[in-house]
Amino acid sequence: RTVELLGAFMVLCSTEGYNQQSWYTHNRNSPDFHQKNCFVPISEIIAVEETEFNKKQRNIGRWQKMAKLHAFTVHYVKKARNHRWRCSAATFWCVDEHLCNQWTQALKELLEMQKSRPKQLLVYINPFGGKRQGKRIYEQKVAPLFSLASISTDVVVTEHANHAKDNLFEVNIYKYDGVVCVGGDGMFSEVMHGLIGRMQKDSGIDQNNPKASLVQCNIRIGIIPAGSTDCICYSTVGISDPVTSALHIIVGDCQPLDVSSVHHNDTFLKYSVSLLGYGFYGDILKDSEKKRWMGPMRYDYSGFKTFLSHHYYEGTIAYQPAKHTHGSPRDKVSCRTGCYICKQSEKQLAEQNKEHGLKKEEGEEEWKVIKGKFLAINAVNMSCACPRSPKGLSPAAHLADGSADLILVRKCSRFDFLRYLVRHTNQDDQFDFPFVDVYRVKCFQFTSKLSEDNESNVMDVGKKRFGQFCRDHPACCCNIVNSTWNCDGETLDSSAIEVRVHCQLMKLFARGIEEDCKDEAGHSQSSIEQLL
Numbered sequence: 001r002t003v004e005l006l007g008a009f010m011v012l013c014s015t016e017g018y019n020q021q022s023w024y025t026h027n028r029n030s031p032d033f034h035q036k037n038c039f040v041p042i043s044e045i046i047a048v049e050e051t052e053f054n055k056k057q058r059n060i061g062r063w064q065k066m067a068k069l070h071a072f073t074v075h076y077v078k079k080a081r082n083h084r085w086r087c088s089a090a091t092f093w094c095v096d097e098h099l100c101n102q103w104t105q106a107l108k109e110l111l112e113m114q115k116s117r118p119k120q121l122l123v124y125i126n127p128f129g130g131k132r133q134g135k136r137i138y139e140q141k142v143a144p145l146f147s148l149a150s151i152s153t154d155v156v157v158t159e160h161a162n163h164a165k166d167n168l169f170e171v172n173i174y175k176y177d178g179v180v181c182v183g184g185d186g187m188f189s190e191v192m193h194g195l196i197g198r199m200q201k202d203s204g205i206d207q208n209n210p211k212a213s214l215v216q217c218n219i220r221i222g223i224i225p226a227g228s229t230d231c232i233c234y235s236t237v238g239i240s241d242p243v244t245s246a247l248h249i250i251v252g253d254c255q256p257l258d259v260s261s262v263h264h265n266d267t268f269l270k271y272s273v274s275l276l277g278y279g280f281y282g283d284i285l286k287d288s289e290k291k292r293w294m295g296p297m298r299y300d301y302s303g304f305k306t307f308l309s310h311h312y313y314e315g316t317i318a319y320q321p322a323k324h325t326h327g328s329p330r331d332k333v334s335c336r337t338g339c340y341i342c343k344q345s346e347k348q349l350a351e352q353n354k355e356h357g358l359k360k361e362e363g364e365e366e367w368k369v370i371k372g373k374f375l376a377i378n379a380v381n382m383s384c385a386c387p388r389s390p391k392g393l394s395p396a397a398h399l400a401d402g403s404a405d406l407i408l409v410r411k412c413s414r415f416d417f418l419r420y421l422v423r424h425t426n427q428d429d430q431f432d433f434p435f436v437d438v439y440r441v442k443c444f445q446f447t448s449k450l451s452e453d454n455e456s457n458v459m460d461v462g463k464k465r466f467g468q469f470c471r472d473h474p475a476c477c478c479n480i481v482n483s484t485w486n487c488d489g490e491t492l493d494s495s496a497i498e499v500r501v502h503c504q505l506m507k508l509f510a511r512g513i514e515e516d517c518k519d520e521a522g523h524s525q526s527s528i529e530q531l532l
């Protein structure tokens with residue numbers, strides 16, 4: 001439902017058509033009607049408040065001659081360029097107190113009917129993420145908006161790594177409509193592990209079983225970006241902006257998200273929603289962890305260093321193609337708000353759940369096996385767009401289709417690898433290289449050459465030492481040692497892993513990236529401000 005904000009209302013500075021006894025009304029057929037009007041869906045109204053007159057307002061134009069005025073203010077979402085949202089306000093005035101109260105009441109009732117809006121949130125703030133601004137960002141930009149929208153919060157400022165995760169196993173999470181994390185991808189990962197882990201624990205599901213059907217988590221997570229990469233926020237909202245994210249939380253948006261589980265030898269390691277990267281991104285992360293003091297700059301420093309080292313790694317990948325989804329990584333169909341491909345996967349998931357979770361046995365489907373020498377192995381559940389790479393590592397990956405895009409970058413020259421990296425920043429196709437392959441998969445396994453050799457009992461201490469020597473020697477590109485897996489910005493201890501995508505395992509306070517509608521929105525919404 002939409003409210004035509006100015007239709008049937010009077011506005012402070014309007015002169016023509018003004019009637020002292022009632023609201024100012026517009027003629028829909030007049031040429032300036034569409035320029036002077038703004039349509040705001042009820043779902044994008046933040047709050048409605050009774051408004052007191054102040055001295056300044058009382059002195060404006062003809063109103064100062066009037067005895068008593070009544071007013072209310074509508075705070076609403078104003079959509080600006082590049083997916084940025086802002087809070088805007090329109091104040092409506094009249095002489096009829098009863099009419100004013102009726103409108104205020106009616107709008108408040110409509111807001112009450114927005115059942116997907118959160119009323120009570122649990123907030124975790126990482127004070128040390130990104131540029132260490134998390135606390136300030138929350139207090140100055142987010143808390144006032146939550147308070148305006150009458151959302152009550154319990155706020156925890158974390159004191160150490162895993163504080164939020166551990167806390168989520170102890171608190172009564174069911175009394176909250178959502179959990180908000182203020183920080184970067186690592187902080188989000190912590191909160192996600194806490195929530196998914198808690199859901200499985202409460203449902204008696206063993207996370208160590210790689211084939212377990214995990215219980216969906218219906219408590220939404222909101223991300224207030226205050227980290228270094230903020231890839232998950234950027235890929236699900238279209239921008240890394242705390243106010244925009246706070247407004248998506250307030251209006252109660254809901255975006256399902258695929259989650260990959262990562263296991264090693266029947267032991268649960270981690271969940272991943274964005275990047276699971278071995279080789280280039282694993283090495284960057286490992287190096288950058290030692291340089292946290294540099295803040296977000298550490299990724300540039302370690303990125304450059306890792307690029308120069310040009311290590312490649314030998315191993316075997318086995319994967320099962322994602323046959324259930326309608327898209328492919330190179331079809332250039334981007335995942336956008338209300339994505340058709342993700343909707344189809346949602347339907348399939350609902351049907352599967354109806355059949356008591358009887359999933360098709362994976363043993364029946366074929367595994368494809370690839371052996372090789374790789375500079376990078378990246379599995380992404382979403383595009384992994386971020387300010388550094390606005391289209392991401394896999395621009396056509398979907399947020400909620402139950403699949404991941406597996407990108408294999410084989411051994412190539414430094415120059416070719418640079419050309420590949422540069423294509424993450426421009427409009428050229430980063431998969432259009434003979435040394436790059438991409439597959440849409442529902443699960444995969446990776447074993448490094450080194451662990452294969454170890455498993456076959458070739459435990460040669462001398463070889464291990466030699467491996468260490470080569471790693472520390474930047475000029476040498478040999479591949480005897482293992483890389484590290486970068487799992488959403490956290491390192492994994494094991495290189496041999498088994499990964500499975502769980503379709504729409506969790507939900508975010510987001511709506512995916514909206515198709516660009518800046519002209520329409522920018523135009524209509526600036527006009528309401530001109531009028532006021």
Ligand SMILES: Nc1ncnc2c1ncn2[C@@H]1O[C@H](COP(=O)(O)OP(=O)(O)OP(=O)(O)O)[C@@H](O)[C@H]1O
Nearest residue numbers: 129130158159160183184185186187227228229230
């Ligand atoms: N109080 C704390 N002290 C130290 N570490 C913390 C604290 N709270 C959370 N952490 C940890 O800090 C890590 C990094 O935090 P966060 O993701 O917020 O920032 P970032 O690494 O700079 O950003 P990004 O992940 O986007 O690159 C997280 O993995 C989290 O576990």
Ligand SMILES: CCCCCCCCCCCCC/C=C/[C@@H](O)[C@H](CO)NC(C)=O
Nearest residue numbers: 185229231274275384388389421424488489
């Ligand atoms: C010479 C030009 C090189 C440009 C290379 C640009 C490529 C940037 C792509 C960044 C993708 C980041 C994917 C997200 C990973 C996050 O999970 C993680 C934690 O925040 N961040 C990193 C950097 O590992």
Ligand SMILES: [Ca+2]
Nearest residue numbers: 258381398403
């Ligand atoms: Ca996906």
